[in-house]
Amino acid sequence: MVSNKIIAKEWDTNAIIRHNQIKSGMDISYHKILIPSIIKALGNIKNKKGLDVGCGTGKITRILAKKTKTMIGVDLSKEMIDIAEKESLNVPNISFIKTSIESFQKNHPHNTFDFCVSNMSFNTMPNLNKVIRSMSLLLKNNGILVFSIAHPCFWNFYKRLEPEDSFEYLKNHNMRVKFTISLDQKGLPEKTTYFHRPLEYYSKLLVKNGFIIENLYEPFPSEIIHNLYPQKWLFPHFLIFRCQLYRFCLF
Ligand SMILES: C[S@@+](CC[C@H](N)C(=O)[O-])C[C@H]1O[C@@H](n2cnc3c(N)ncnc32)[C@H](O)[C@@H]1O
Structure with a gap:
């Protein structure tokens, strides 16, 4: 069983290089596909209280802090959080906590956030059921959850992680x-x-924890953005969910 401790160690080791990839602008998908898609999926967040789950170095947390009232970022990795804090010294309405979302949920009042966001972190989380449950407890009723994941239908073909004939x-x-x-x-x-999970599993966890899936996005680069990549996309690489919490649906 993969534990949160193992995941924290992986991202501790990778934090500085990942930060450089993001800060240098080298990660085309991050800047040109994922960030715009998340902003679009969130819609109007003026004057809200937001939570970034698995915030990493806090790039997206900072972008959202400019558009809303307050942002909290949580991440398992101390190294990631240290960078997030250093990069956010001049941002007054932001704070970062080194914790799992599962523990944060136990120590923070429930029913307090207007929205939760999580960019490309669900694929790194061993206990996704507990993570989604935590978000549903922390969100106010009718709160919004927006998250992005590697597209489970296409990621393996794009990244060639497993041989096609043995990929289940x-x-x-x-x-x-x-x-x-x-x-x-x-x-x-x-x-x-x-962590690979089929679409049906995501849907099952969301519904079980009181979320309604309002929209799905499969962003694809425009021709201009496509030209920035060394290779053309053959299919969507990412999937973005926008969900709303209807607490009466909770089992
Ligand atoms: C691929 S990185 C994405 C970071 C960030 N969202 C971004 O867009 O730059 C995934 C992050 O999720 C964090 N993470 C994984 N499981 C977590 C959990 N249960 N609670 C909080 N953070 C977690 C990892 O430590 C890692 O920093």
């Missing part, structure tokens, strides 16, 4: 893989654990 789409499974981006094939120093 319908089976939850995980593997340790090299984290690379188009413009940095050397990638992060430490392999990271990637």
Whole structure:
């Protein structure tokens, strides 16, 4: 069983290089696809209280802090949180906590956030049921959850993580893989654990925890953005969910 402790160690080791990939602008998908998609999926967040789950170095937390009232970022990795704090010294309405979302939920009043966001973190989380449950407890009723994941239908074909004839789409499974981006094939120093889950599983967990899926996005680069990549996309690489909490649906 992969534990949160193992995941924290992986991201501790990778924090500085991941920060450089993001800060240098080298991660095209991050800046040109994921951030705009998350902002679009969130819609109007003026004057709200937001939570960034698995916030990493806090790039998205900072972008959202400019658009809303307050942001809290939580992450398992101390190294990630240290960078997030250093990069946010001049941002008054932001705070970061080194914790799992599961523990944060136990120590923070429930029913207090207007929205939760999580960019590309669900694929690194061993206990996704507990994570989604934590978010549903922390959100106010009718609160919004927006998250992005590696598209489970296409990620394996794009990244070639497993041979096509032995890839079992319908089976939850995980593997340790090299984290690379188009413009940095050397990638992060430490392999990271990637959790594959079929779409039906995400839907099941969301519904079980009181969420209604309001919208799904499969962002695809425009021609101009496509030209920035060394290779053309053949299919969507990411999937963005926008969900709303209807507490009366909780079992
Ligand atoms: C791929 S990184 C994404 C970071 C960030 N969202 C971004 O967009 O730059 C995934 C992050 O999720 C964090 N993480 C994984 N499981 C977590 C959990 N249960 N609670 C809080 N953070 C977690 C990891 O430590 C890692 O920093």
